Structure formats: C-alpha cells, structure tokens
Amino acid sequence: MAGGVGVMIRDVVKAFTAGAGRLLVLDGVSLSCRPGEFVSVLGPSGAGKTTLLRLIAGLDRPQGGEVAIVDGSRRRLDRTAIRLGMVFQEPRLLPWASLFHNVRYGLQDRAKSMSRAERERAVQEALELLGLSGFSSYLPHQVSGGMAQRAALARALVSDPDLLLLDEPLGSLDVKNRLAVQDLLDGMAGRRSCIMVTQSIDEAVYLSDRIYILSERPASVVAEIEVSLPRPRDRLSAGFARCQRRVLEALGAAPRPRRPGPDLKVEG
Amino acid sequence: MNRALLPKPLGLLVPVVILFLWQGLSSRGALEPSMIPSPGTVLAAATRALRTGELARHVEISLIRVARGFLAASAAGIPAGLALGWIPSLRALLGPLLHFLRQIPPVAWIPLFIAWFGIGEGSKISVVAYAAFFPVLLNTEAAAALVSESYLELGEVYRFSRREVLTRIIVPGSLGPMFTGLRLALSNSWRALVAAEMLASASGLGYMIVLSRELVRPDVMFLGIAVMGLLGYAMDAAAVRLQKAVAPWT
Ligand SMILES: Nc1ncnc2c1ncn2[C@@H]1O[C@H](COP(=O)(O)OP(=O)(O)OP(=O)(O)O)[C@@H](O)[C@H]1O
Ligand SMILES: [Mg+2]
Numbered sequence: 202m203a204g205g206v207g208v209m210i211r212d213v214v215k216a217f218t219a220g221a222g223r224l225l226v227l228d229g230v231s232l233s234c235r236p237g238e239f240v241s242v243l244g245p246s247g248a249g250k251t252t253l254l255r256l257i258a259g260l261d262r263p264q265g266g267e268v269a270i271v272d273g274s275r276r277r278l279d280r281t282a283i284r285l286g287m288v289f290q291e292p293r294l295l296p297w298a299s300l301f302h303n304v305r306y307g308l309q310d311r312a313k314s315m316s317r318a319e320r321e322r323a324v325q326e327a328l329e330l331l332g333l334s335g336f337s338s339y340l341p342h343q344v345s346g347g348m349a350q351r352a353a354l355a356r357a358l359v360s361d362p363d364l365l366l367l368d369e370p371l372g373s374l375d376v377k378n379r380l381a382v383q384d385l386l387d388g389m390a391g392r393r394s395c396i397m398v399t400q401s402i403d404e405a406v407y408l409s410d411r412i413y414i415l416s417e418r419p420a421s422v423v424a425e426i427e428v429s430l431p432r433p434r435d436r437l438s439a440g441f442a443r444c445q446r447r448v449l450e451a452l453g454a455a456p457r458p459r460r461p462g463p464d465l466k467v468e469g
Numbered sequence: 470m471n472r473a474l475l476p477k478p479l480g481l482l483v484p485v486v487i488l489f490l491w492q493g494l495s496s497r498g499a500l501e502p503s504m505i506p507s508p509g510t511v512l513a514a515a516t517r518a519l520r521t522g523e524l525a526r527h528v529e530i531s532l533i534r535v536a537r538g539f540l541a542a543s544a545a546g547i548p549a550g551l552a553l554g555w556i557p558s559l560r561a562l563l564g565p566l567l568h569f570l571r572q573i574p575p576v577a578w579i580p581l582f583i584a585w586f587g588i589g590e591g592s593k594i595s596v597v598a599y600a601a602f603f604p605v606l607l608n609t610e611a612a613a614a615l616v617s618e619s620y621l622e623l624g625e626v627y628r629f630s631r632r633e634v635l636t637r638i639i640v641p642g643s644l645g646p647m648f649t650g651l652r653l654a655l656s657n658s659w660r661a662l663v664a665a666e667m668l669a670s671a672s673g674l675g676y677m678i679v680l681s682r683e684l685v686r687p688d689v690m691f692l693g694i695a696v697m698g699l700l701g702y703a704m705d706a707a708a709v710r711l712q713k714a715v716a717p718w719t
Binding site for chain 1: 620623628629642717
C-alpha cells in the first residue's frame with residue numbers, strides 16, 4: 202500500500218455479555234497509529250488489550266465509536282484492501298501443518314504474484330529471519346513454545362504486511378532471541394505500521410514511537426507517551442531511563458524514590 | 470492416541486492363560502465337546518479348512534463385502550459429514566432425518582434390502598454400508614462443526630479463500646475424529662455383514678457359522694468366531710497405523 206496504512210480509533214466502546222451480565226471492557230478508547238509508526242499498548246491484565254487488537258483486525262465489532270484503517274491521506278480503507286500480519290497472544294499455529302506450511306499460509310495475496318520457487322524462498326527467508334531455518338519440516342507440537350511464537354511472527358511477516366498487530370509477541374522468548382527479534386522489529390520501524398501489546402516497558406521504549414497506557418478495565422487511555430529517541434536506541438542512555446520512568450509512573454507503578462540506606466549486601 | 474499397534478507381551482498374557490485353562494479343562498473332560506470344543510480341535514478344524522481352501526474362500530468373500538460397503542460408506546460419509554459440520558443450515562435441514570435413520574439397526578433393513586437389491590451381493594453390501602455410514606458421518610460432522618473458532622479466525626486474518634478454509638483448516642482439523650468414526654464404522658461393518666450372511670447368504674464367514682451349526686460342527690463355529698475377532702483386530706490395528714501415518718498430530 203503506497204503511502205502506508207494507519208489506524209484511527211475513536212471513543213471505542215466494547216462490552217461483552219458474559220455469565221450473568223454485561224462486562225464493559227473498553228470505555229471510550231481513542232488512539233492512532235500513523236503510517237509507518239510503531240505504537241505500543243501497555244496495561245493491566247484483563248484491561249482489554251487483546252480485545253482492542255481484535256477490533257482492529259476486524260475479528261470483532263465495537264458497540265460504539267469507530268475503528269478505521271486509513272491510508273496516508275486519512276482516507277478510510279476497507280480491511281480487505283490491506284495486508285495484515287497478526288501475532289495472536291498464543292502462537293495459534295495449525296497443528297497439522299509444518300512450520301513451513303504455517304508460514305506459507307501467511308503469504309495472502311502476495312502468493313499470487315509469485316512462482317512456486319519464489320514462494321518457497323520467501324517462506325524460507327522468513328523462517329531464517331527468526332532463526333528457524335532448520336525446522337521448516339517440524340510440526341508445531343515438535344517445537345518449543347518460543348520457537349512456535351517465532352514461527353507465528355514469521356507467518357505475520359512473510360507477506361510483507363501493511364499493518365502488523367502483535368499481541369505480546371515476545372512473551373516466551375529467551376533473552377537472546379528476544380533482543381534479536383526486537384532488533385528485527387526495530388529495523389522495520391518507519392517502513393511498516395505496527396501496533397504491539399506488551400508487558401515489557403523496556404521493549405515498549407526500545408521499539409515505539411508512541412506508547413499508550415490503558416487503565417484497569419473498563420479501559421481508557423490514561424497516558425500517551427511520545428518516544429523520540431534516535432534509533433537504534435541505547436538502553437543505557439539517560440533518555441531511555443527517563444522514558445521508562447514516565448511509563449512506570451503512568452502505569453501507577455513508579456518505583457519508590459531512593460532513600461539513603463545501607464548498601465545491598467550479597468551473602469553466602 | 471498412543472495405543473500399541475501390536476499387543477505387547479503383557480496383553481498376550483491373559484489370552485494365553487485362558488487358552489491353557491481351556492485346553493486343560495477340555496483334556497480332563499470337564500467341558501462338553503459339543504458345546505465347547507477344545508482349542509486343539511478348533512486348531513485341527515482350522516488346518517483342515519485352510520488346506521481345503523474353505524476358510525480362505527469365506528474370508529475372502531466376507532472381506533470383499535466389508536471393503537465395498539465400508540468404502541462406499543466412507544466415500545459418502547466423509548464429504549457429507551464435512552458439509553454438514555461446516556454449513557449449519559444444512560445441518561438444520563438434514564439433522565433430524567439422519568438422526569432418525571441412524572437409530573434403525575442395520576439388520577432391520579435386511580428383508581427390505583433383499584427385496585430392493587436382490588438376495589445377491591447388493592443387499593449385503595447395502596447393509597454393511599448402512600452400518601458404516603453413520604459413525605463416519607456423525608464423527609466427521611461433529612469434528613467439522615467444532616473445528617476451533619480460533620483457527621477460523623486465523624483464516625480470516627490471513628484471508629483464506631473458502632476453499633483454503635476447507636483444505637487447510639476444516640479437513641485436517643476433522644481428521645482425528647474422522648478416524649475414530651472410520652474405526653467404529655469398520656467394526657460396525659463386520660457386525661452387520663455377519664448378521665446379513667447368517668440370515669441370507671450361501672457364503673462368507675457368517676454363513677460358515679450357520680452351516681457349522683446345521684452340520685453340528687462346533688469346532689468350525691468356534692473357528693469362524695475366532696477368525697472374525699482376529700480379522701477385526703487386524704483391521705483396527707491397520708486403521709490406527711494409518712492414522713499415525715496420515716495424522717500424526719492426533
Ligand atoms: N469473547 C468474550 N466474551 C466475554 N468476555 C470477554 C471476551 N473476550 C474478552 N472478554 C473479557 O474482556 C476482558 C478483557 O480481555 P482481554 O483479553 O482483551 O484482556 P487483555 O488486556 O488482553 O489481558 P491480558 O493482558 O491478560 O492478555 C476480560 O475481562 C475478559 O474476560
Ligand atoms: Mg491479552
């Protein structure tokens with residue numbers, strides 16, 4: 202999609218009928234992701250983050266407000282006019298398909314303009330990008346949780362999507378892979394719109410142009426934090442720490458101010 | 470589903486003990502040979518029937534009948550089950566009729582099938598197919614209807630065509646229960662076939678048993694029963710093996 206794809210969410214209200222009554226989950230949430238922007242969403246468990254991503258993906262509809270996919274000049278686009286890459290909170294690989302096929306199923310209309318060999322190359326490249334090249338013929342139950350999650354990411358990326366929706370995509374990755382994938386995502390910043398739900402402040406600050414903090418359910422946006430540090434970001438810089446602190450504060454979990462006290466002793 | 474394909478030594482223990490006890494009781498004269506012939510006599514009957522080719526002939530005829538009926542039922546039941554499971558309105562339309570039909574024991578149709586399809590192969594294969602059809606249909610239908618919503622969502626996000634939803638999600642997602650249905654169908658096939666052969670046939674294992682009763686040959690009767698059990702067991706084991714090869718994730 203030339204000019205890129207953005208997302209505009211205005212005053213979205215979403216409630217579920219669950220159990221005996223009605224559960225209000227999103228209560229007037231507004232946020233936006235401009236074309237090429239990397240946006241993170243943080244908030245407490247059960248706030249409605251996954252629900253929000255599902256609304257954007259068109260898997261569910263809000264009761265109020267609007268969720269719009271827009272082009273570079275803010276004209277509304279049909280969901281079917283864009284290529285979406287999505288990583289669900291769980292890997293959601295098809296158990297009967299090899300990692301290769303699972304990733305290939307992410308190609309969407311990109312597959313149409315490709316020869317068989319080109320498709321295979323694209324899939325292998327995506328697998329390689331996520332460190333899975335040796336495992337393309339494995340079935341999902343034969344790989345670890347972190348590998349499955351990386352395969353889900355490969356599937357989301359293989360179509361070269363206009364918009365990437367990520368629901369805690371790095372949750373079960375080990376430290377090394379997590380840093381590697383963060384750098385992979387960082388490398389795409391500016392070229393691809395991305396909305397990521399995460400529980401990691403470090404990750405949000407490292408990757409995002411903007412961070413939205415949601416309240417407890419019913420969720421609304423309590424803070425919108427712009428991060429304008431140059432990329433790739435230096436985790437040890439003062440600016441990085443400042444951003445982290447602002448996010449912590451917005452989450453209502455700022456660390457206590459440091460008091461002078463005895464130094465921490467390590468015994469044994 | 471990690472069932473062993475062949476009986477582990479432990480699983481053979483009880484049958485072997487039973488055989489020994491049986492033989493022991495028989496040789497002491499504790500069992501009336503016209504009611505329960507000794508294993509040795511049954512074995513002798515088996516060698517005789519094998520030598521004359523009698524057993525092979527009946528087995529072959531029965532197997533062919535089971536195969537034809539079972540394959541016809543699967544060829545109809547799998548696509549029908551997928552369609553019913555996938556399309557709720559079709560389920561609403563045909564569900565009651567199918568659940569009515571499935572309650573009718575296949576054997577109850579035998580006289581009618583004979584009238585319709587003749588006393589020959591047609592009626593027997595129809596009974597087998599009838600017996601095999603419903604387990605295949607219902608298991609496939611239930612599985613297709615229950616294919617996880619989350620996989621369908623995946624298909625939505627990644628823009629699968631209807632055909633792709635069918636081939637990538639519904640069909641493979643239904644394979645496990647489909648195999649359960651096929652295995653049930655196989656054993657139902659056997660039951661129905663033997664009943665049909667006992668009622669109206671001049672060949673097959675069921676007929677062999679009826680004939681042995683008329684000829685007062687309990688050893689042959691026991692042989693027929695044992696062969697049915699063994700064949701059924703072998704077929705089921707083959708189905709399990711096939712499932713492991715085709716659908717290793719189930
Ligand atoms: N289909 C549904 N029916 C009823 N209630 C739902 C449904 N989906 C979500 N909810 C409710 O909406 C609330 C928000 O759920 P959601 O999955 O969006 O939270 P989340 O912010 O992603 O949480 P987590 O960080 O734990 O993943 C929860 O209380 C959940 O019970
Ligand atoms: Mg969630």
